[in-house]
Amino acid sequence: MNKDMCVRMTGAVLLLGLCSYANAYKAVEVSNGGVITGTIKFSGTPPANPKLEITKDKDVCGKSLTADYYIVGANGGLQNAVVTIENIDSGKAYDKKEIVALDNNKCMFSPHVTTAVQGQKVGINNLDPVLHNTHLYHGEKLKTMYNLALPLQNKVIKKKMKRAGVVTVKCDAHEWMLGFVYVTSNPYSVVTGADGSFTLKDVPPGSYKVKVWHEKLGEVTQDVTVAAGGSATLNYSFGN
Amino acid sequence: MNNNRNFMCGVSAAMVLALVAVPFAAFGAADDNAKAKSPLMSIKASPYTERPVENAESVAQGKAIYDKACTYCHGLEGKGDGPAAVYLSRDTAPRPRDFTAGIYKFRSTLSGELPMDEDIFHTITKGVVGYMPGFVGMPAEDRWKVTYYLKSMYAEFKGGMPESITVVGGPIPGTAVSVNKGYKVYTKFKCWECHGGGGQGNGSKAADLKDDWGFPLPPRDLTRLNIYKNGSADIDIYRSIMAGLDGGAMPSYADFFAGEEENVWHLVNYIRSLSQ
Numbered sequence: 001m002n003k004d005m006c007v008r009m010t011g012a013v014l015l016l017g018l019c020s021y022a023n024a025y026k027a028v029e030v031s032n033g034g035v036i037t038g039t040i041k042f043s044g045t046p047p048a049n050p051k052l053e054i055t056k057d058k059d060v061c062g063k064s065l066t067a068d069y070y071i072v073g074a075n076g077g078l079q080n081a082v083v084t085i086e087n088i089d090s091g092k093a094y095d096k097k098e099i100v101a102l103d104n105n106k107c108m109f110s111p112h113v114t115t116a117v118q119g120q121k122v123g124i125n126n127l128d129p130v131l132h133n134t135h136l137y138h139g140e141k142l143k144t145m146y147n148l149a150l151p152l153q154n155k156v157i158k159k160k161m162k163r164a165g166v167v168t169v170k171c172d173a174h175e176w177m178l179g180f181v182y183v184t185s186n187p188y189s190v191v192t193g194a195d196g197s198f199t200l201k202d203v204p205p206g207s208y209k210v211k212v213w214h215e216k217l218g219e220v221t222q223d224v225t226v227a228a229g230g231s232a233t234l235n236y237s238f239g240n
Numbered sequence: 241m242n243n244n245r246n247f248m249c250g251v252s253a254a255m256v257l258a259l260v261a262v263p264f265a266a267f268g269a270a271d272d273n274a275k276a277k278s279p280l281m282s283i284k285a286s287p288y289t290e291r292p293v294e295n296a297e298s299v300a301q302g303k304a305i306y307d308k309a310c311t312y313c314h315g316l317e318g319k320g321d322g323p324a325a326v327y328l329s330r331d332t333a334p335r336p337r338d339f340t341a342g343i344y345k346f347r348s349t350l351s352g353e354l355p356m357d358e359d360i361f362h363t364i365t366k367g368v369v370g371y372m373p374g375f376v377g378m379p380a381e382d383r384w385k386v387t388y389y390l391k392s393m394y395a396e397f398k399g400g401m402p403e404s405i406t407v408v409g410g411p412i413p414g415t416a417v418s419v420n421k422g423y424k425v426y427t428k429f430k431c432w433e434c435h436g437g438g439g440q441g442n443g444s445k446a447a448d449l450k451d452d453w454g455f456p457l458p459p460r461d462l463t464r465l466n467i468y469k470n471g472s473a474d475i476d477i478y479r480s481i482m483a484g485l486d487g488g489a490m491p492s493y494a495d496f497f498a499g500e501e502e503n504v505w506h507l508v509n510y511i512r513s514l515s516q
Binding site (some may be wrong): 128150 | 340351352360429444445449452484486490493494495
């Protein structure tokens, strides 16, 4: 047995090992990274946000609330869409211990949509003087992931996001409450701002499938190529 | 020299193997610990001590038993949709458990975790008051085999057995002082918002509660101790409060009572007092 064979054997064992950790994202130094930037819009008149029927705790929740499903700015910019790179196995480092904030505030979830990297924890807090229970579900079909009582104010409960995918957040005590945590296997994910714009930084050069997701409008995947040190644009319009 | 190199190569490959294998070995270890740990059950431990080996054969035997005893309610494929399912409660929850969904109400584990084997065995043994008959007359070995078959319907059970939540302290005599402390806990932690001020399941949040399948599932009327679905022993009530009832609206209070578990035992006494 020569040295070369030895290296190969060790390598094969190592590879086998890595395969058993499928989807593991690898943090590397990105020195020549590019940027993906753009604006997600809604063209035409967006559907009206329904009035939410407030049936309890009106002194805390308010007498009437309007849903925040479609937030479209003057130029058509769509807020709260998620933009994420689908097929990226290695890239910029991220803080695995970052706590992704999710507040119960005046009987709404704040932020309404947020992102987390698989393995990070969401820190759930209740700012209201009433009972909330933050009920997280795998996917959009309501299959319980965690159901947590939040009887007291200002105590942050931290729970790990174990799988990638959409997490729907609800409150059984206030059935109108709705939020989303979009969990990705890599740190290249962002929620669009009030003007629909977004920026993904430090993207290693390459060709990517980039997904745009919105809670009501569904998802689309676009091909984006990022040159070393370059800036790629991704604009997309939902609606008509 | 050559022999030595081969040896070193073997060592390096073995080291990598060891690194890779450690997490899996750890799973195995956790498994053994979980088996050694006493689950949070109110029935005697004796039926748990001896259990058949879990393998393809015992799963197949479990299926044969399931096909005769369980399909009318739980369905041929375990989706909780057997021909008798609809008659259990018509338009409200609970329906028979859907074993393919991996969501279990009656667990000794934290919210979001799968149940321990003992939890499933326990439910088969005791049944669910008002809904599911207990199969205590079935030989324990067969109940274990059915347990294994139910687990085989959901792939994530293969990831290793989850750990039981830790019980801190134990039941406290239900004195007036303790019941009064429990009342304060019931108030402070807002149990009344769902279960009502008098515990009759008529709190301000009660009317809208639904299960994961969209069926109305009102909170338990706590004044009827004998129909608590998750059992009515002190440890059963403790378990429901700390673990929550996944798939329904009852959330886990484990994070809020961490470090003050004594209050849970007072709360248990207050809840029991509601039925007197």
